[in-house]
Amino acid sequence: MKNQIENHKKEYIDQLIELLKIPSISADPKYKQDVKKTAHWIEKALIDIGCDQVEVFQTDGHPVVYGEKIIDSNAPTVLVYGHYDVQPPDPIELWDSPPFEPVIKETLIHPNGAIFARGACDDKGQMFMHIKAVELLINNNALTCNVKFIIEGEEEVGSDHLEQFITDHKVKLKSDIIIISDTGIHNMKNPAITTGLRGLSYMEVTVTGPNRDLHSGLYGGTVANPINTLCQMIASLHDHNKKVTIPGFYDQVQEISEEQRRGMNKNATPEEEFQKSIDIDASVGEKGYTTLERKSIRPTLDVNGIWGGYTGEGAKTVIPSKAHAKISMRLVPNQNWQDISKLFEKHFKSIAPEGACVKVTTHHGGDAYVTPEGHNAYRAAEKAYQEVFGVAPYAKRDGGSIPIVPMFEKILGCKTILMGFGLDSDAIHSPNEHYGIDNFLKGIETIPLFYKYFSELEKA
Amino acid sequence: MKNQIENHKKEYIDQLIELLKIPSISADPKYKQDVKKTAHWIEKALIDIGCDQVEVFQTDGHPVVYGEKIIDSNAPTVLVYGHYDVQPPDPIELWDSPPFEPVIKETLIHPNGAIFARGACDDKGQMFMHIKAVELLINNNALTCNVKFIIEGEEEVGSDHLEQFITDHKVKLKSDIIIISDTGIHNMKNPAITTGLRGLSYMEVTVTGPNRDLHSGLYGGTVANPINTLCQMIASLHDHNKKVTIPGFYDQVQEISEEQRRGMNKNATPEEEFQKSIDIDASVGEKGYTTLERKSIRPTLDVNGIWGGYTGEGAKTVIPSKAHAKISMRLVPNQNWQDISKLFEKHFKSIAPEGACVKVTTHHGGDAYVTPEGHNAYRAAEKAYQEVFGVAPYAKRDGGSIPIVPMFEKILGCKTILMGFGLDSDAIHSPNEHYGIDNFLKGIETIPLFYKYFSELEKA
Numbered sequence: 001m002k003n004q005i006e007n008h009k010k011e012y013i014d015q016l017i018e019l020l021k022i023p024s025i026s027a028d029p030k031y032k033q034d035v036k037k038t039a040h041w042i043e044k045a046l047i048d049i050g051c052d053q054v055e056v057f058q059t060d061g062h063p064v065v066y067g068e069k070i071i072d073s074n075a076p077t078v079l080v081y082g083h084y085d086v087q088p089p090d091p092i093e094l095w096d097s098p099p100f101e102p103v104i105k106e107t108l109i110h111p112n113g114a115i116f117a118r119g120a121c122d123d124k125g126q127m128f129m130h131i132k133a134v135e136l137l138i139n140n141n142a143l144t145c146n147v148k149f150i151i152e153g154e155e156e157v158g159s160d161h162l163e164q165f166i167t168d169h170k171v172k173l174k175s176d177i178i179i180i181s182d183t184g185i186h187n188m189k190n191p192a193i194t195t196g197l198r199g200l201s202y203m204e205v206t207v208t209g210p211n212r213d214l215h216s217g218l219y220g221g222t223v224a225n226p227i228n229t230l231c232q233m234i235a236s237l238h239d240h241n242k243k244v245t246i247p248g249f250y251d252q253v254q255e256i257s258e259e260q261r262r263g264m265n266k267n268a269t270p271e272e273e274f275q276k277s278i279d280i281d282a283s284v285g286e287k288g289y290t291t292l293e294r295k296s297i298r299p300t301l302d303v304n305g306i307w308g309g310y311t312g313e314g315a316k317t318v319i320p321s322k323a324h325a326k327i328s329m330r331l332v333p334n335q336n337w338q339d340i341s342k343l344f345e346k347h348f349k350s351i352a353p354e355g356a357c358v359k360v361t362t363h364h365g366g367d368a369y370v371t372p373e374g375h376n377a378y379r380a381a382e383k384a385y386q387e388v389f390g391v392a393p394y395a396k397r398d399g400g401s402i403p404i405v406p407m408f409e410k411i412l413g414c415k416t417i418l419m420g421f422g423l424d425s426d427a428i429h430s431p432n433e434h435y436g437i438d439n440f441l442k443g444i445e446t447i448p449l450f451y452k453y454f455s456e457l458e459k460a
Numbered sequence: 461m462k463n464q465i466e467n468h469k470k471e472y473i474d475q476l477i478e479l480l481k482i483p484s485i486s487a488d489p490k491y492k493q494d495v496k497k498t499a500h501w502i503e504k505a506l507i508d509i510g511c512d513q514v515e516v517f518q519t520d521g522h523p524v525v526y527g528e529k530i531i532d533s534n535a536p537t538v539l540v541y542g543h544y545d546v547q548p549p550d551p552i553e554l555w556d557s558p559p560f561e562p563v564i565k566e567t568l569i570h571p572n573g574a575i576f577a578r579g580a581c582d583d584k585g586q587m588f589m590h591i592k593a594v595e596l597l598i599n600n601n602a603l604t605c606n607v608k609f610i611i612e613g614e615e616e617v618g619s620d621h622l623e624q625f626i627t628d629h630k631v632k633l634k635s636d637i638i639i640i641s642d643t644g645i646h647n648m649k650n651p652a653i654t655t656g657l658r659g660l661s662y663m664e665v666t667v668t669g670p671n672r673d674l675h676s677g678l679y680g681g682t683v684a685n686p687i688n689t690l691c692q693m694i695a696s697l698h699d700h701n702k703k704v705t706i707p708g709f710y711d712q713v714q715e716i717s718e719e720q721r722r723g724m725n726k727n728a729t730p731e732e733e734f735q736k737s738i739d740i741d742a743s744v745g746e747k748g749y750t751t752l753e754r755k756s757i758r759p760t761l762d763v764n765g766i767w768g769g770y771t772g773e774g775a776k777t778v779i780p781s782k783a784h785a786k787i788s789m790r791l792v793p794n795q796n797w798q799d800i801s802k803l804f805e806k807h808f809k810s811i812a813p814e815g816a817c818v819k820v821t822t823h824h825g826g827d828a829y830v831t832p833e834g835h836n837a838y839r840a841a842e843k844a845y846q847e848v849f850g851v852a853p854y855a856k857r858d859g860g861s862i863p864i865v866p867m868f869e870k871i872l873g874c875k876t877i878l879m880g881f882g883l884d885s886d887a888i889h890s891p892n893e894h895y896g897i898d899n900f901l902k903g904i905e906t907i908p909l910f911y912k913y914f915s916e917l918e919k920a
Contacts, residue, residue, distance in 0.1 A: 027774035088776055091673070157774050198677060202775045211739035213551070215889040217658060217860030220790045221760030222734075222751045224744040227785075228698070228763050234688060235695035274682075279671035282814040284684035291682045300681030303688050304778050305769035310786060314487035314617050315662045315823040316548060317788055317861075318764050318889055325687075326770060328777055330680045354742035363775040400677030401777075429675040429778055 001136055005444050008132075012444065013104070013115070013437065015045070016128050019084075020102040020117040026062055026085035026157045035153050038084045039063040042151050045128075049135035051149065059161035062153030066172070069138065070146045076458040077146040078451065079175035079414065080134075081404065082127025082182070083155035086119035087429045094431035104437070109188075109425055114434040121435035122428035126181035126421060127151060129440060133447035142448070144455035148175060152404075155182075158202070158364025159404050166411045177377040177454065178408050181443060183398055183420030186267060188438065191385040193378070194418040196296065196397035197405060199331030199368035201341045202304075205348060207233070207323050208357040213309075216317040224355030226323040227308045233351050233358075234325060237301055241287035244301045244329070246347045252334040256297050267394055268292040269424075277425065295399035300330045326363070330399060337365035337403075366403015369416070376457040377417045377450075384419075384449035388442055419443075419450065461596055465904050468592075472904065473564070473575070473897065475505070476588050479544075480562040480577040486522055486545035486617045495613050498544045499523040502611050505588075509595035511609065519621035522613030526632070529598065530606045536918040537606040538911065539635035539874065540594075541864065542587025542642070543615030546579035547889045554891035564897070569648075569885055574894040581895035582888035586641035586881060587611060589900060593907035602908070604915035608635060612864075615642075618662070618824025619864050626871045636918065637837040638868050639910065641903060643858055643880030646727060648898065651845040653838065654878040656756060656857035657865060659791030659828035661801045662764075665808060667693070667783045668817040673769075676777040684815030686783040687768045693811050693818075694785060697761055701747035704761045704789070706807040712794040716757050727854055728752040729884075737885065756857035761789045786823070790859060797825035797863075826863015829876070836917040837877045837910075844879075844909035848902055879903075879910065 005012075024038035025031040039056050046054045046067030054067035062085060070077075089099035097103045102117035115125065130149070137143040150173065152162055166173060183194040209226040210219070239245050256264075274291055275283060285294035294300070308323030310316035329344065331337055345360040352358040372378065373395055385393040398418075405416045421443040427433045465472075484498035485491040499516050506514045506527030514527035522545060530537075549559035557563045562577035575585065590609070597603040610633065612622055626633060643654040669686040670679070699705050716724075734751055735743060745754035754760070768783030770776035789804065791797055805820040812818040832838065833855055845853040858878075865876045881903040887893045 027776065028772065088770070088772060090770060090772065090776075094672070094781075156776075200677070200777070202777070204775075209740060212554070212887065212892075213890040214738065215860060216762045216764055216788060217660070217755075217790055218858070218884060218888075219738075219755060220762045220788075220859060221745045221754040221758055222743050223738065223740055224742070225762045227766050228694060231691035231694040231763065231766070232698075234691040238688065238692075278674065278679075278683065280669060280683055280815050282684070283682055284813070284815040285681045294681040295677075295679060298681055302676045302680045302685045302779055303691065303769065304676055304776060305771045305780075306687050306691070306783065307767050307771040309763065309765035310548070310550060311765045311767040311784075312488065312548060312550065315664075315786060315788070316487065316550075316616075316764060316889070317660070317662070319762055320765075323766065324771075326775060328676060328680075328775070330677055353744070355740050355744040398677070399680060400675060424678060427672065428678075429776065430673040432672075 001140065001448055002445055004136060005441055009441065012132050016115065016125055017102045019124050019128060020115065020119055021100055023100045024085045024153065025088050026154050027088050035062045035085060039065050039153055042084050045131050046149060049131060050138045057165065059165055061161040064162065064165050065151040066149065068148040069134065069143065071143055075144060075146050076455055077148065077175040078454065079148045079150060079173060079178045080130045081178055081180045082130060082151045083123045083153065084127065084151050085153040085156050086124065087156050089118045091431065096432055109423065110436040110438065112437050114436045116432055116434040118433055120433050121422045121426040122433065123155065123182045125435040125440055126443065129181060129421065129443035130447060132444045137448050137451060143451065145451045148173060160364060162404055163407055170412065173412055175414055176458065178414050178416040179419050179450065180402065180416055181419050181421060182402055183418045184422035184424060185420065186396065187423065190391060191389045191393035192396040193381055193385065193393045194398045194420055195371040195373055195395040197369045198399055198401050199335055199337050199366050200328060200401035200403060201331060201337045201344065201365040202328040202363040203341065203344055204326050204361050204363055205324065206359040208321060209355060210319065210321055213321050214319040216319045219319055223319065224353060225319050226356060227320060229353060229356045230308065230323040230325060233348065234303055236351055242285055244299065246343050248343050249299065249340065253299060253332055254334045261293060264397065265290055265292055267396065296397035297332055299332050299335060301327065303327050330401065331368050333368045333370050335368060337367050341365055366401055367406040369405045371417060372415060375415055377415065377454055380450050380453035380457055381417050381419050383453045384446045387449055388446045461600065461908055462905055464596060465901055469901065472592050476575065476585060477562045479584050479588060480575065480579055481560055483560045484545050484613065485548050486614050487548050495522045495545060499525050499613055502544050505591050506609055509591055510598045517625065519625055521621040524622065524625050525611040526609065528608040529594065529603060531603055535604060535606050536915055537608065537635040538914065539608045539610060539633060539638045540590045541638055541640045542590060542611045543583045543613065544587065544611050545613040545616050546584065547616050549578045551891060556892055569883065570896040570898065572897050574896045576892055576894040578893055580893050581882045581886040582893065583615065583642045585895040585900055586903065589641060589881065589903035590907060592904045597908050597911060603911065605911045608633060620824060622864055623867055626868065630872065633872055635874055637914065638874050638876040639879050640862065640876055641879050641881060642862055643878045644882035644884060645880065647883065650851060651849045651853035652856045653841055653845065653853045654858045654880055655831040655833055655855040657829045658859055658861050659795055659797050659826050660788060660861035660863060661791060661797045661804065661825040662788040662823040663801065663804055664786050664821050664823055665784065666819040668781060669815060670779065670781055673781050674779040676779045679779055683779065684813060685779050686816060687780060689813060689816045690768065690783040690785060693808065694763055696811055702745055704759065706803050708803050709759065709800065712796065713759060713792055714794045721753060724857060725750055725752055727856065755859035757792055759789060759791050759795060761787065763787050790861065791828050793828045793830050795828060797827050801825055826861055827866040829865045831877060832875060835875055837875065837914055840910050840914035840917055841877050841879050843913045844906045847909055848906045
């Protein structure tokens with residue numbers, strides 16, 4: 001099958017580029033039609049490879065695309081989840097090429113080129129590998145599992161309507177394993193399978209002071225300036241050891257054994273290399289933990305956006321009426337995201353000083369997840385990676401969140417294997433997001449092997 | 461002359477409305493042509509009332525308009541300063557009517573109506589009173605002083621090029637007193653003359669963390685998030701008594717005697733009324749001082765704008781590369797704004813934690829000013845207000861800054877009298893800025909009396 005991939009390489013890349021050109025930004029209502037257009041693009045792609053029951057399902061948000069290929073009711077069933085929506089491209093001025101005009105460029109890490117575009121890796125490129133892998137299996141008459149695709153359009157905004165959809169289509173979606181490619185390997189020589197994901201609680205806060213913007217000369221010094229107040233409140237959310245100060249925040253955190261910590265740190269990127277990669281002179285995080293631990297087994301709190309007052313050119317001497325921030329927390333196993341959201345809200349309101357009025361809303365969230373390493377599907381993935389990369393993948397914990405993974409388990413009672421092929425350097429969610437051509441092609445090569453080994457192991 | 465004002469009322473208002481329609485926003489380069497257009501509008505107005513030597517002077521920024529009426533080389537000379545530029549109207553969505561489409565509405569405070577528009581009070585409305593007042597004097601052959609007008613277009617952005625202009629035209633601008641209407645009275649029954657202004661130092665800061673925006677899941681907890689860092693740095697600029705923590709900040713502050721403090725507090729707006737006017741449940745400011753003192757005789761520090769990360773609709777899980785803030789300090793007599801800017805820069809850089817890189821720039825500034833209450837011009841103004849309002853005005857200290865006032869004194873060796881007619885409730889620099897019709901007309905009535913009494917007192 002490797003030869004066939006090599007022969008179809010140009011066609012695969014051209015198709016992905018076509019998909020990447022549609023700005024399916026789910027967060028911005030302006031792009032609603034483009035999101036819809038993308039759903040129909042996926043619909044056509046699934047029909048083209050020979051899927052049945054292909055349908056674009058409307059939801060109260062963006063649509064979900066479904067398609068399936070059932071070969072034998074006795075064969076194991078694999079549910080492929082992916083998302084066709086993308087993050088907003090801001091700050092747009094930092095892109096070297098327009099985010100929705102894909103270009104292929106060689107880089108140090110990708111001597112065979114990488115596709116630069118919003119969504120190249122997250123998740124259009126990784127999701128599309130599955131469509132092409134199943135196409136190969138169908139064309140070669142080598143599909144040994146039933147396959148169901150569920151490709152959604154709201155992952156980047158919290159998958160708000162997916163829970164309802166899954167609940168409504170529980171029977172249709174019944175499977176033995178879910179596979180998702182929305183994570184990464186360690187590097188091109190050392191594959192890895194993500195076995196842990198952090199949870200997420202994403203909040204928005206508004207601090208209101210006076211009922212209107214005030215002249216900072218006439219009022220400066222007499223009222224609680226909402227920006228100063230917000231800064232003060234945000235600053236207090238970490239102590240000097242960079243621990244989150246919200247009461248109860250760490251109560252449910254699962255501590256990892258010293259042995260497990262030693263094991264995971266063996267594969268860590270050297271500290272200097274990490275710092276150099278993002279041009280910082282010091283890593284900063286919770287005292288007592290390594291960089292790798294801080295971004296995988298420890299919960300964190302970050303401000304993702306802040307705004308208030310005059311932010312244009314030049315100077316305006318104003319005390320604004322309001323100041324805002326988007327604040328998210330990454331969670332670890334055992335922390336319930338809804339509980340954490342409530343703890344945040346309660347605490348944030350409690351620290352509001354006099355003269356300030358605070359509003360807290362929850363955007364979305366999800367719990368952390370740990371994948372079972374003993375599952376047949378995990379072992380099948382392990383063998384598939386080993387065969388393609390020549391090296392056994394190691395199990396790694398990721399700092400990111402895919403809230404639908406614990407949700408799938410809750411509703412469908414089904415485990416998930418995270419077969420990612422991206423790299424940390426792919427700049428997902430950042431300007432100049434890209435996805436290596438080799439990563440893309442190795443993904444298309446690895447996935448069919450997974451199906452093969454999974455059906456073998458399930459039959460054994 | 462009061463009758464004539466009553467007869468020309470409609471004409472005066474119509475002319476002011478025409479002037480207010482031009483969006484002369486000096487801060488925004490997009491409005492450069494409108495700023496220029498406004499300068500030529502003023503040029504024409506000065507010619508129309510009979511001024512000589514009227515000229516629009518180009519500068520390296522926006523133009524300065526000059527015009528004069530010299531009646532007698534032995535008569536005292538009054539220099540009228542005003543500005544025709546306005547603040548940006550943001551946040552535009554909070555205006556009840558478009559900022560550059562003036563409307564007249566009655567309000568509780570203004571039963572005879574107020575003109576709502578950006579610049580209505582600050583400073584087009586107040587500046588235009590002087591043009592109309594001098595027109596009246598000329599038409600009645602009652603001008604007893606020489607008059608020189610200098611109307612600039614960069615007051616709202618720091619009057620960057622005025623110093624050069626004044627220096628270049630020192631001889632032309634020679635005068636006995638400068639009068640400016642860019643401040644306010646206490647209320648419609650109790651006039652006041654501003655005798656003190658605060659200085660200003662306006663800074664912009666940028667905190668840089670990683671060299672690109674990062675995914676908050678993959679990196680959250682491992683790097684100094686520039687927004688969190690900026691918040692922490694801003695929070696540390698005040699202590700728990702709301703004193704500014706910049707070393708040396710208070711060193712040069714002129715302390716006011718207990719007696720003077722008692723005197724000024726007698727005219728203070730009751731605390732409940734103040735809080736109610738801007739809908740806050742508590743005044744917040746430097747410990748040990750009243751609200752009136754905090755906004756007049758004490759220096760302060762306020763964040764005027766903050767931005768960083770994702771600020772659009774919905775959620776984006778990003779750790780931004782940069783976070784920014786505009787921070788200004790109001791200064792009191794004896795504080796040198798350039799020294800304070802340097803102290804700020806030095807301190808702000810010194811508190812940057814590891815993992816963060818800080819850039820500090822100075823936008824503009826000016827020193828504080830105190831007007832002499834014994835000057836003939838002050839006494840002339842006092843008599844003029846008394847005659848029109850029926851009550852003697854009291855001397856008040858303002859929290860705002862007009863940096864050109866100390867600059868005029870330095871270069872021209874000339875004092876300034878601040879004959880303002882606005883009200884605190886005019887919402888200058890805010891949405892729904894307005895200026896009372898009565899304030900406007902009373903200004904046109906008061907100014908000619910000032911000329912009369914000033915020339916009498918100077919001759920005596």
